[in-house]
Amino acid sequence: MGDRFRGKVALVTGEDHDLIKEISTLFASEGAAIVANCSHSEWVERMVSEINAVDGVAKVGHFDLTSMADAESLLNFTVDSFGKVDVFVSGIEIRDGGSVLDSVPEKWDEIIRPVMKNVFATTKYVSAHMRTQNSGQIVNIIRDKKIHHDISVTNSIITEAIIGFTRTTALDMEKYGVGCNAVISDHARNAALVSAYICSNLVTPGISSIFRVDEQEVSLYSVPAIERGIYSSDIFSVDELNYLVPKYLFDGEELS
Amino acid sequence: MKKSLEGRVAIVTGGGGGIGGEVSKWLAKEGAAVVVNDVGSDLSGGGFSSTPADGIVSEIIGSGGDAVANYDSVAQPDGAKRIVNAAMSMFGRLDIVCHAAGIVRDRMVFNMLEEEWDDVINVHLYGALNIVAEAVPIMKSQSYGRIILFSSVSALGNLGQCNYSAAKGGQIGIVQGLADELKVDNITINAVFPGADTRMTEGMSSTARAYIEQWGVSAESSDAQGIRSSVRNAPKVAYLCTEAAANITGQVIGVFGPPMTVYSQRVLMRKLYKSNAWQFDDLDFAIGSSLNRNIPESRLGGKYEQR
Numbered sequence: 001m002g003d004r005f006r007g008k009v010a011l012v013t014g015e016d017h018d019l020i021k022e023i024s025t026l027f028a029s030e031g032a033a034i035v036a037n038c039s040h041s042e043w044v045e046r047m048v049s050e051i052n053a054v055d056g057v058a059k060v061g062h063f064d065l066t067s068m069a070d071a072e073s074l075l076n077f078t079v080d081s082f083g084k085v086d087v088f089v090s091g092i093e094i095r096d097g098g099s100v101l102d103s104v105p106e107k108w109d110e111i112i113r114p115v116m117k118n119v120f121a122t123t124k125y126v127s128a129h130m131r132t133q134n135s136g137q138i139v140n141i142i143r144d145k146k147i148h149h150d151i152s153v154t155n156s157i158i159t160e161a162i163i164g165f166t167r168t169t170a171l172d173m174e175k176y177g178v179g180c181n182a183v184i185s186d187h188a189r190n191a192a193l194v195s196a197y198i199c200s201n202l203v204t205p206g207i208s209s210i211f212r213v214d215e216q217e218v219s220l221y222s223v224p225a226i227e228r229g230i231y232s233s234d235i236f237s238v239d240e241l242n243y244l245v246p247k248y249l250f251d252g253e254e255l256s
Numbered sequence: 257m258k259k260s261l262e263g264r265v266a267i268v269t270g271g272g273g274g275i276g277g278e279v280s281k282w283l284a285k286e287g288a289a290v291v292v293n294d295v296g297s298d299l300s301g302g303g304f305s306s307t308p309a310d311g312i313v314s315e316i317i318g319s320g321g322d323a324v325a326n327y328d329s330v331a332q333p334d335g336a337k338r339i340v341n342a343a344m345s346m347f348g349r350l351d352i353v354c355h356a357a358g359i360v361r362d363r364m365v366f367n368m369l370e371e372e373w374d375d376v377i378n379v380h381l382y383g384a385l386n387i388v389a390e391a392v393p394i395m396k397s398q399s400y401g402r403i404i405l406f407s408s409v410s411a412l413g414n415l416g417q418c419n420y421s422a423a424k425g426g427q428i429g430i431v432q433g434l435a436d437e438l439k440v441d442n443i444t445i446n447a448v449f450p451g452a453d454t455r456m457t458e459g460m461s462s463t464a465r466a467y468i469e470q471w472g473v474s475a476e477s478s479d480a481q482g483i484r485s486s487v488r489n490a491p492k493v494a495y496l497c498t499e500a501a502a503n504i505t506g507q508v509i510g511v512f513g514p515p516m517t518v519y520s521q522r523v524l525m526r527k528l529y530k531s532n533a534w535q536f537d538d539l540d541f542a543i544g545s546s547l548n549r550n551i552p553e554s555r556l557g558g559k560y561e562q563r
Contacts, residue, residue: 101437108385124365156429220527246503
């Protein structure tokens with residue numbers, strides 16, 4: 001038990017039970033009041049009563065966060081319950097949809113669209129609130145992407161989309177003193193720990209960092225940056241590029 | 257001499273204007289037959305006009321090239337199907353897809369409306385999925401294909417564009433996620449970061465300008481040399497569509513202005529390791545003292561170095 005989040009209010013959302021539990025329990029043990037939102041009501045009720053049984057303060061939200069109205073209701077419920085929101089941790093679970101090429105648009109709608117809408121809807125209302133209080137921390141935890149290889153396409157799409165969204169949210173919220181970061185993790189407990197660390201320390205509005213967290217490792221990733229370039233003051237011709245690109249842009253290496 | 261895209265058939269979504277228009281024309285110039293797809297909407301996605309697509313088609317035909325116009329919306333699965341059918345029925349095959357269609361609906365995240373979110377995600381992200389899903393089976397049957405998604409530096413974060421950043425990031429996810437799977441069939445898929453003075457960049461934010469200025473392309477000064485013109489993007493995209501670019505796949509390529517650049521993957525900056533369970537105090541010490549210490553803000557995407 002600690003005091004890092006004494007007097008703070010944390011909103012925790014997501015469908016991944018391990019993750020929601022680790023985050024809620026950790027923030028509660030450091031003194032935060034918790035609202036946990038999960039569609040599995042029986043499970044989340046039980047988790048919250050466990051927190052309350054050990055001297056925590058937690059409440060359950062039962063909102064469908066793919067609905068804008070419900071996302072707004074969750075924010076209102078949290079503020080009505082505890083007066084504010086200091087921390088918003090979104091646990092984004094990505095179902096493996098296999099390759100998008102083997103499935104149909106209805107399947108993408110099922111897997112990609114709800115996750116994206118959920119993150120947008122909740123972040124919109126939470127950030128509107130944090131803007132009025134001129135403080136806050138938002139963490140988007142993306143479960144289980146291997147950062148380079150062996151990932152499903154849906155996972156890759158959602159991960160990159162959420163990272164883009166996270167970075168823009170950080171810029172949008174910079175002048176209101178609100179941070180927004182992303183944690184990619186396959187380890188629930190350490191993901192919770194690093195999120196809590198970010199919320200208690202890493203207040204660098206406008207810069208969103210991308211963490212990768214595993215059982216034993218905590219890593220920090222850069223944004224993609226320009227590695228190499230070729231330049232011409234004239235407009236290139238395709239013939240010129242045919243010569244220059246393999247030789248200079250990719251340094252003669254065979255690309256994988 | 258044989259042209260580099262002789263005998264190839266291309267679709268360019270958003271091909272009726274701006275960067276897409278220049279790409280359509282350049283692909284045709286290199287010998288490809290082009291389906292110029294454009295719904296002719298305004299910048300925010302409203303309205304319809306056949307004029308943009310027709311205009312580019314006449315220009316191509318006027319210079320001795322081969323092209324046909326199509327006005328379907330790539331944001332709808334049926335629309336994407338009709339675009340691909342247009343290529344097959346007119347030209348009998350499909351080698352190249354450039355997804356350049358796009359709209360912007362900018363607003364700060366805390367004020368953005370649901371429809372602004374949906375519209376942008378639909379055109380950019382679902383549009384990409386729709387056209388790729390329709391094109392790939394044909395490309396597989398031909399054992400040849402070149403797919404270019406027109407992403408954006410906004411994928412790295414851009415003020416007031418959380419919808420656009422998410423959609424453009426998602427396009428990079430498509431490229432990285434599909435590259436290996438498509439390689440066996442001699443199909444490449446890449447994302448480009450284009451740019452130009454077009455109607456889309458009139459409201460360009462300082463963040464995007466900063467990225468662009470990394471490569472000496474000032475967004476502020478006059479453009480007497482045409483370094484910010486749409487046409488600068490086109491030959492680089494056309495090159496990526498040639499047979500010679502067979503080894504380039506799963507990449508993010510900058511095509512704006514005088515340079516052509518290649519972006520890194522997300523790079524591991526620093527790693528902390530602990531063999532037994534991490535505790536809060538470990539992080540206080542380790543992250544604070546070493547994880548992000550002395551890493552230039554530019555690498556974390558905060559501020560930008562001049563290079």
